[in-house]
Amino acid sequence: MRSQFEKQLTSLNVKLLKMGAMVQDIIEVSVQALTNQDLETAKAIYEMDDKIDELELQIENECMKLLALQQPLARDLRVIGTIMKIITDLERMGDHAVNIAKTTLKIGNEPLIKPLIDIPRMAKLSEDMVRKSLDAFLKADVKLAEEVAHDDDEVDEIYEAIYTELIEMMIKDPKIVKQATNLLFIGRYLERIADHSTNIGERVIYMVTGDRVEIN
Amino acid sequence: MRSQFEKQLTSLNVKLLKMGAMVQDIIEVSVQALTNQDLETAKAIYEMDDKIDELELQIENECMKLLALQQPLARDLRVIGTIMKIITDLERMGDHAVNIAKTTLKIGNEPLIKPLIDIPRMAKLSEDMVRKSLDAFLKADVKLAEEVAHDDDEVDEIYEAIYTELIEMMIKDPKIVKQATNLLFIGRYLERIADHSTNIGERVIYMVTGDRVEIN
Numbered sequence: 001m002r003s004q005f006e007k008q009l010t011s012l013n014v015k016l017l018k019m020g021a022m023v024q025d026i027i028e029v030s031v032q033a034l035t036n037q038d039l040e041t042a043k044a045i046y047e048m049d050d051k052i053d054e055l056e057l058q059i060e061n062e063c064m065k066l067l068a069l070q071q072p073l074a075r076d077l078r079v080i081g082t083i084m085k086i087i088t089d090l091e092r093m094g095d096h097a098v099n100i101a102k103t104t105l106k107i108g109n110e111p112l113i114k115p116l117i118d119i120p121r122m123a124k125l126s127e128d129m130v131r132k133s134l135d136a137f138l139k140a141d142v143k144l145a146e147e148v149a150h151d152d153d154e155v156d157e158i159y160e161a162i163y164t165e166l167i168e169m170m171i172k173d174p175k176i177v178k179q180a181t182n183l184l185f186i187g188r189y190l191e192r193i194a195d196h197s198t199n200i201g202e203r204v205i206y207m208v209t210g211d212r213v214e215i216n
Numbered sequence: 217m218r219s220q221f222e223k224q225l226t227s228l229n230v231k232l233l234k235m236g237a238m239v240q241d242i243i244e245v246s247v248q249a250l251t252n253q254d255l256e257t258a259k260a261i262y263e264m265d266d267k268i269d270e271l272e273l274q275i276e277n278e279c280m281k282l283l284a285l286q287q288p289l290a291r292d293l294r295v296i297g298t299i300m301k302i303i304t305d306l307e308r309m310g311d312h313a314v315n316i317a318k319t320t321l322k323i324g325n326e327p328l329i330k331p332l333i334d335i336p337r338m339a340k341l342s343e344d345m346v347r348k349s350l351d352a353f354l355k356a357d358v359k360l361a362e363e364v365a366h367d368d369d370e371v372d373e374i375y376e377a378i379y380t381e382l383i384e385m386m387i388k389d390p391k392i393v394k395q396a397t398n399l400l401f402i403g404r405y406l407e408r409i410a411d412h413s414t415n416i417g418e419r420v421i422y423m424v425t426g427d428r429v430e431i432n
Contacts, residue, residue: 064297068287071284072284080280170386171390171393174386174387174393177387181397
């Protein structure tokens, strides 16, 4: 027979996965809105983010209640602490997607200075990292958590390439400075989104091993 | 006679204030390193950040233990939850200071393209916001928490001014694109640092009133 604590933990995990799926969605949709210059969709990102924020609060409240009512032991305590940290990272990813949408609205309908290939690649990688990091949490899988860091290296490399390319483009053609800077910021937001998955990976390692690592 | 819970809460608050002071320091020192182009100090920021991270973990562990052992009631539960959120925001501010230091190292010894006046102003305001937001927490003072949001508006305005100025400078003189972009990022990091204090203010309002607000 499962304990009350375990039952509630399962319910928490289900909500956590739902939040993760919402975050994957918001990353994807925000970058789609950018590449398609679909300003209506960019505006809809705000609502998507509100829903993520609501779910974060709900999960947080459940964690607090669980802690207060069930008096979990050391190991369970660490699991709850990890969930509380994970939801903060997920919530921040949503905020960065909002930043992407805001920047997309700034760019508006002006023609894009380059075909966007690397930015959607970064988005795809970042989405996979969200899924993988949550998977690592559910399975308490240190190896999988470490993999997230390797994916992050790839995201960082793409960002560096975008950075170099855009700086060169600006130097050659100062007229594009404004949009190039906006695209640079979007690259940076995606790079930060990926960092948050790395944070989750690090927390999972801490949860399992008790070691505080920086895998970046 | 004070309860065991209250005693432990006082000890937590002392640590929280210490963490706040460390974060104020790291903001100040990171921007000083930039304005003085003092690369040795910029490198020392990493260690300052490690100490902030350690203290965060320590406070977090104490919160978790307090929750598990003392079974606090609804109101106390909310206070602990607030502390756990505050330390995450403070920790992220430290990360942004590290980003400022990294960017300072990238700029290196090349002559600055403009005298830095607005960036130190943003730093000063951000430091004050940290202090004020923690003060609002300790006093459970909604009005003070709301003031933090107004300060944030001022930081945002300075950032917008920096943004406009640097974009114009880049358009006029593409040779400076690289450094101007770096300064733009630093402005953005400071703007994010100020946002984190606003987050703290919002959490304080939530703690006191139970209302989830976005004061920005």
